[in-house]
Amino acid sequence: YVSLDGSYRRTDFVDRSRSAHQLRALASGRAYNISVFSVKRNVNNKNDISRPVMLTTRTRPRPVEGFEITNVTASAITVQWALHRLKHSTVSRVRVSIRQPGDLADRTVELNSSVAKYTFLDLQPGERYIVHVTTLSGVGTEDHLSESLATATLHPLTGPLPPQNLTASRVTTTSVSMVWEQPPAGAVEGYIINVTTAQSVKSRYVPNGKLVSYTVRDLLPGQRYRLSVTAVQNTEQGQVHSEPIYLYVTTLQRDGALERRWSQAGHPRVLRNRLPPAFLPELRLLADHNAAEEPSPAPRFTELVDGRGRISARFGKSITMKTREGQNCSTNPCRNGGTCTRDIKSYHCSCRPGFKGRLCELACKKVPHSCTRLYSETKSFPVWEGGTCHYLYRRVYKVHQDVCYKESCKSSGSEKTTSRKPSTSHTLKKS
Incomplete structure (x- = not known):
């Protein structure tokens, strides 16, 4: 037997009692011409040799190395492998196949030996697939094509569909609320929320497959953020992630005029435990011009309702409240160095940093407290299958333990802590 290129030649002698022989020490993926003769030995060492029986065949090439899954989405699976320059010198093509467990035939593609990665497209989300790869030697059938043994078969699972129609339902100075469509039942088991700025990335896993909204808090005013939501599905091999869906938002600037406009629109985030307006409207009869003008009675109140729903009081006798006339900035009602600005009907105070409230009467500071942050990282695990190690x-x-900050506000005149929760109802009900 001799290789087609003539670089290897060898002769084996086999006893007549045998009808099979194994040729050893051959190169992988090479074609050989094999000739079998029958020999009759003569006394004078001049042996008689029959006509040869000829056979041309090719050894199997070596299988690929490092076969692994590099990326899985809801509709695609990407695999990669490696071919050594010397050990795989006889490999001419690579055949990659995929199928679902119930399919009768494989989806197969043959690639040039210089290609080391391939992506199967148009797959079904959340389905199990079987993927294997083999190497081929020879140019075609006339060149006695041979195929390697299949590598360790992989059983990837396509990921879930990404969240659909992700939008920002509400943006404030320190928070962003996101909403998306409800996924099919059982298709998602959790979500990963990422918040990215130019300096940092924060990640949180929410193990709730029925989640359709999420509010990101503790943001900075006027800052641009990249938010992403990734669907997660649990499998025997670990978690499978969908493609992330991105949302780019910029939080609102901290503007007092903007918050006043929001308060007039009835937005629930603005506190309503403020002082009554400086001027209360008066009702006068204009029909009788000769009637003597009488002073308008002061407003009377019989019930006090706290906008936060914590305090409710009724009075047996009505309470008369006197209005303050001509309230302006001349007396500078703003406390703690606040700047008074006159409006059309009243005034408002622009507070120094660290103070809040209608009159800047609240001293606020950020109080640290312990909290946890959830981070993710990708790790590789070696696995032996069929004598081959892959990852x-x-x-x-x-x-990770972290330090978070919560705003605590106290009145500058007393030690009583002031709640900063929003109010949604009227403070006083007029009788």
């Missing part, structure tokens, strides 16, 4: 990549979530 599986899994996303691992870790909880």
